[in-house]
Amino acid sequence: xxxxxxxxxxxxxxxxxxxxxxxxxxxxxxxxxxxxxxxxxxxxxxxxxxxxxxxxxxxxxxxxxxxxxxxxxxxxxxxxxxxxxxxxxxxxxxxxxxxxxxxxxxxxxxxxxxxxxxxxxxxxxxxxxxxxxxxxxxxxxxxxxxxxxxxxxxxxxxxxxxxxxxxxxxxxxxxxxxxxxxxxxxxxxxxxxxxxxxxxxxxxxxxxxxxxxxxxxxxxxxxxxxxxxxxxxxxxxxxxxxxxxxxxxxxxxxxxxxxxxxxxxxxxxxxxxxxxxxxxxxxxxxxxxxxxxxxxxxxxxxxxxxxxxxxxxxxxxxxxxxxxxxxxxxxxxxxxxxxxxxxxxxxxxxxxxxxxxxxxxxxxxxxxxxxxxxxxxx
Amino acid sequence: xxxxxxxxxxxxxxxxxxxxxxxxxxxxxxxxxxxxxxxxxxxxxxxxxxxxxxxxxxxxxxxxxxxxxxxxxxxxxxxxxxxxxxxxxxxxxxxxxxxxxxxxxxxxxxxxxxxxxxxxxxxxxxxxxxxxxxxxxxxxxxxxxxxxxxxxxxxxxxxxxxxxxxxxxxxxxxxx
Numbered sequence: 001x002x003x004x005x006x007x008x009x010x011x012x013x014x015x016x017x018x019x020x021x022x023x024x025x026x027x028x029x030x031x032x033x034x035x036x037x038x039x040x041x042x043x044x045x046x047x048x049x050x051x052x053x054x055x056x057x058x059x060x061x062x063x064x065x066x067x068x069x070x071x072x073x074x075x076x077x078x079x080x081x082x083x084x085x086x087x088x089x090x091x092x093x094x095x096x097x098x099x100x101x102x103x104x105x106x107x108x109x110x111x112x113x114x115x116x117x118x119x120x121x122x123x124x125x126x127x128x129x130x131x132x133x134x135x136x137x138x139x140x141x142x143x144x145x146x147x148x149x150x151x152x153x154x155x156x157x158x159x160x161x162x163x164x165x166x167x168x169x170x171x172x173x174x175x176x177x178x179x180x181x182x183x184x185x186x187x188x189x190x191x192x193x194x195x196x197x198x199x200x201x202x203x204x205x206x207x208x209x210x211x212x213x214x215x216x217x218x219x220x221x222x223x224x225x226x227x228x229x230x231x232x233x234x235x236x237x238x239x240x241x242x243x244x245x246x247x248x249x250x251x252x253x254x255x256x257x258x259x260x261x262x263x264x265x266x267x268x269x270x271x272x273x274x275x276x277x278x279x280x281x282x283x284x285x286x287x288x289x290x291x292x293x294x295x296x297x298x299x300x301x302x303x304x305x306x307x308x309x310x311x312x313x314x315x316x317x318x319x320x321x322x323x324x325x326x327x328x329x330x331x332x333x334x335x336x337x338x339x340x341x342x343x344x345x346x347x348x349x350x351x352x353x354x355x356x357x358x359x360x361x362x363x364x365x366x367x368x369x370x371x372x373x374x375x376x377x378x
Numbered sequence: 379x380x381x382x383x384x385x386x387x388x389x390x391x392x393x394x395x396x397x398x399x400x401x402x403x404x405x406x407x408x409x410x411x412x413x414x415x416x417x418x419x420x421x422x423x424x425x426x427x428x429x430x431x432x433x434x435x436x437x438x439x440x441x442x443x444x445x446x447x448x449x450x451x452x453x454x455x456x457x458x459x460x461x462x463x464x465x466x467x468x469x470x471x472x473x474x475x476x477x478x479x480x481x482x483x484x485x486x487x488x489x490x491x492x493x494x495x496x497x498x499x500x501x502x503x504x505x506x507x508x509x510x511x512x513x514x515x516x517x518x519x520x521x522x523x524x525x526x527x528x529x530x531x532x533x534x535x536x537x538x539x540x541x542x543x544x545x546x547x548x549x550x551x552x553x554x
Binding site for chain 1: 380390391392393394395397399400405406407408411412413414416444445447548
């Protein structure tokens with residue numbers, strides 16, 4: 001087990017290269033630990049694949065020139081990958097990796113990885129003993145993967161907590177996107193393929209506190225009209241607001257939780273019904289029809305006992321066709337499927353020969369659905 | 379409301395207080411709509427109209443349909459792209475009191491008046507024990523009677539007869 005060691009200096013000490021290297025190394029290690037333990041690795045800014053329409057002068061075929069925009073990512077070892085300016089992807093580099101593949105419409109992954117180089121700007125670099133370089137450029141390389149290599153991204157394992165900063169050849173792939181290739185030319189770009197998309201840098205924090213009195217979360221770096229935002233405000237009175245940005249930059253509330261617990265929603269509300277609630281529906285149904293459940297109650301809730309249903313039916317007895325006819329309901333109920341069972345029996349002693357007949361009937365129904373109490377209430 | 383698109387007959391009705399009834403046949407009737415016919419002697423025949431034979435309709439208010447749904451029909455008109463649209467206003471169909479009977483060839487279905495301008499669709503369900511025979515036929519232009527081939531045992535059978543343009547009939551018919 002090795003704990004971080006901080007260089008210390010004193011008057012009269014002869015400084016060796018190792019002492020200065022330890023100074024830099026201590027700071028690098030601290031920064032790397034911060035990046036990988038307090039943040040989730042991924043693209044921090046920029047690094048999008050942009051397209052520019054082009055035409056092949058030899059064949060007249062349309063294609064796109066693909067450029068990686070400037071930006072920065074943090075890899076899983078805690079290294080910063082800085083791309084200071086746009087980089088045009090070379091089709092020849094792609095062909096060197098995948099040129100032998102059969103033509104396919106499947107998109108190929110494009111990765112960013114760290115690379116260390118010796119700066120060529122000699123004027124800024126002093127030479128050390130034996131001509132060794134005294135500067136290291138923390139550069140990058142853009143790699144074309146083979147089909148399916150995007151799955152390697154999730155398999156990468158971060159270094160242990162106490163490990164020193166990773167240096168090449170330790171490689172960590174950051175997925176930048178995908179390119180589609182037709183007849184040797186790039187023809188399209190994508191951000192997701194085969195279920196694997198881009199990964200952006202995140203924050204690991206159990207507490208996030210604001211200094212202005214309001215904490216805002218949004219889905220885009222910049223404020224955009226129509227995009228959602230969540231605002232926890234400590235102003236008087238405190239509130240939690242979910243809403244959409246307006247053109248003015250303010251958030252138009254769709255849902256507001258006030259300090260007294262009141263919830264205000266601009267739309268309709270649906271969800272689980274609290275225990276003891278009673279929902280009702282009523283109407284009229286003919287024999288054989290299914291009596292519906294009240295709105296908001298599902299058959300699954302009834303089947304598993306979360307909701308108990310009570311159905312009351314009253315048979316409708318129409319006026320008899322003649323003054324002497326008798327008409328009585330012989331059945332008026334619902335079965336276990338809530339199917340109406342209603343029959344009317346008719347008899348007219350004045351008709352010769354007297355005859356008893358039965359006809360389907362109709363019921364007026366009232367359905368009460370009670371949400372059963374569960375352990376701990378609901 | 380659920381109706382049989384083949385003949386236009388309403389076979390079941392559901393009205394909710396202050397709300398629209400579901401527009402899904404499966405929700406309205408489940409896999410089938412059972413129509414029961416008393417055969418006498420405490421026996422009851424069940425004739426099942428499968429859900430695929432039915433269609434839902436949000437019909438205009440018609441209190442009479444709850445008293446006798448089979449007495450009402452749905453007018454269907456041709457829509458664009460060979461579709462058929464059902465009008466929401468229900469039609470009261472004329473009753474037919476002609477005798478239903480079995481002969482040696484099948485079920486004889488008659489109407490009081492022949493349609494002189496076009497063929498008339500006929501659909502009948504006949505109970506046979508736990509089974510239901512589904513019979514389809516046509517009253518040819520100008521004809522008042524058609525025999526729908528079916529073989530059943532002697533005795534009472536539950537019968538549903540739907541002749542397009544005439545009130546539906548749900549009653550026991552005895553084969554001699």
